Amino acid sequence: METKPAQPYMNPYVAGVGLGLVLLASFVVMGRGIGASGAFASTITAGVDAVAPGHVAANAAYAEYLKEGTTPFKDWLVFEVLGVFVGGWLSGMFAHRVTRTVEKGPRISVRNRLIFALIGGVLMGVGAKLARGCTSGQALTGGALLNAGSWAFMIMVFVGAYGLAYLMRRQWT
Amino acid sequence: MMAPFFKYGMFGENLSLVVAFLVGIGFGFFLERAGFNSARKLAAQFYFTDLTVFKVMFTAIVTAMLGVYWLSALGVMDLSLVYLTPTFLVPQIIGGLVLGFGFVIGGYCPGTACVGVATGRVDAMVLLVGLFAGIIGFNEAYPLIAGFYNSTGYGQLTLPQVTGLPYGLLVFAVVLMALGGFAGAEWMEKRMAARKAEA
Amino acid sequence: MVDFIRNLSPNRRLALVAVVLGLLAVVGPNPYRGAAASVNTKEAAIQMARGTDQVGVTELADWIVQGRADFRVVDLRPATAYAEYHIPPAENIPVAGLAESSLSRNEKVVLYAEDGARAAQAWMLLKARGYRGVYILRGGLEAWKDSVLFPRIPENATPAQTVEFAKMREVSRYFGGTPQAAPGDSAAAVPVAALPKLSMPVAKAAPAGAKKKKKEGC
DSSP: OOSSOOOOOOOHHHHHHHHHHHHHHHHHHHSSOOOSHHHHHHHHHHHHHHHOHHHHHHOHHHHTTOBTTBOTTSOHHHHHHHHHHHHHHHHHHHTTOOOOBOOOOTTSOHHHHHHHHHHHHHHHHHHHHHTTSOIIIIIIHHHHTTBHHHHHHHHHHHHHHHHHHTTTHHHHO | OOBSTGGGTSSOHHHHHHHHHHHHHHHHHHHHHHTTTOHHHHHHGGGTSOOHHHHHHHHHHHHHHHHHHHHHHTTSBOGGGSOOOOEEHHHHHHHHHHHHHHHHHHSOOHHHHHHHHHTTBHHHHHHHHHHHHHHHHHHHHHHHHHHHHTSSEEESOBHHHHHOOOHHHHHHHHHHHHHHHHHHHHHHHHHHHHHHHHO | OHHHHHTSOHHHHHHHHHHHHHHHHHHSOOSOOTTOOOOOHHHHHHHHHHTTTEEOHHHHHHHHHHTOOSEEEEEOSOHHHHHHOOOTTOEEOOGGGGGGSSOOTTSEEEEEOSSHHHHHHHHHHHHHTTOOSEEEETTHHHHIIIIIISOOOOTTOOHHHHHHHHHHHHHHHHTTOOOSOOTTSOGGGSOGGGOOOOOOOOOOOOSSOOOOOOOOOO
């Protein structure tokens, strides 16, 4: 796979229509949209529950992901996110885009880039929990349903990212 | 008039997990097709050099929005059965801001990070570690911030309810806004490319 | 017109589709049907005529005794009446709360109130909203009291009725009721007017309870 050059990405509007149809299929078949961060919250609840069950039960932020009579893993979003990994991998394989690499601009070291990735991840976790969803569950799903809170969230994501973009320019450009 | 199928009991909990997996595959596939496995491509959005994020996201929103509207208006789907995350305005505004900071610092959002990991991006793996840490941190701090987290709740709230405008009119407005945005994005990309060529 | 579309780039064709669908949406109906709903009147009428919209009290009692778990019982009465007595596995959902309840459209749901009328109204509301497995408890709580909690053997009972009563006596005891006469007693010796004051058995806590509403967010 390394021998063949990576294919160019799809026309963004066509990819967008594809993504939109997947989302629409989820609405029609399941009556719910897609998500991502919720699956990680379920995984965390499962992990912490295995170590300290009392701690999970006492804290509503953990406990809301508990399931009656089964593990928090048996959850719609967990299976959906597993699919996201598989789907992303399939698409990458077909287009020869699966390579072990670090995404960064030319002016930053790998170590610093990974530190920023870690910090970004922490902020993302806090933000997604606070907003009750991430770009998938809020912006995309709620955006298509004209959900008021989702549109407020989406605008603020762009405000936050553009607001901090200048300070972060050494990482990306 | 039988959609959403699951809510009408056409299949059970276990089969719904299979559906989840298939939906996820479709989601991940198109995210990667669009180039959302690459943090550089995602972050370029914020420097106006590559506005793919905006284009893909709003094309997807417009597609799904039109589909939802027409399937519901024609009576194929009962929109009231589609889950709508309740609005908690201020926590969602602050959460969006924090997630936006995280996006430009980390380079991925949670969904695109999964696709990045699937295609070997090490930074995406590190970001997911951070994501776990962030969620655990939030959960541990939850007793302190529960009041804020549950403040300014409006329940299930849609833009037609907020604005008092008809649903269909807002659908059209979003379509126009997106198309205007796309035209602007194409123009901006050309201008940035030209500027880069000059330099 | 055809040439115009043929000459458009793929991106512009997509944009054209979006504009047309969006423009039509301006004059289209509201996608939220709100409280309005429709019911298949023919199907409902057939069910009514055949009586397949109802479940008898002894049938329900059998299900509960057998420990079947494939159905839910809904008490439509006000919370105070529910607190006083309810059929053991019943959960309390007043009529106004049906739309927001956690009932799902494929579950078998048995509705009851004091008598049959309120349950029949609720049955129609749920049918209209696409709930397929709804049933009315025939005769409501009144029939439950008469036939299950406090069964009485008719005067001059036939042998079949006597056998039936013997069985109901067991069922009645299971639910904490009191059969009104043993088959060996002289039925005439218990005049209707002299019935002892019926005390309702205290219902045990509902075992299953209301299911938690599932979280579906991100």
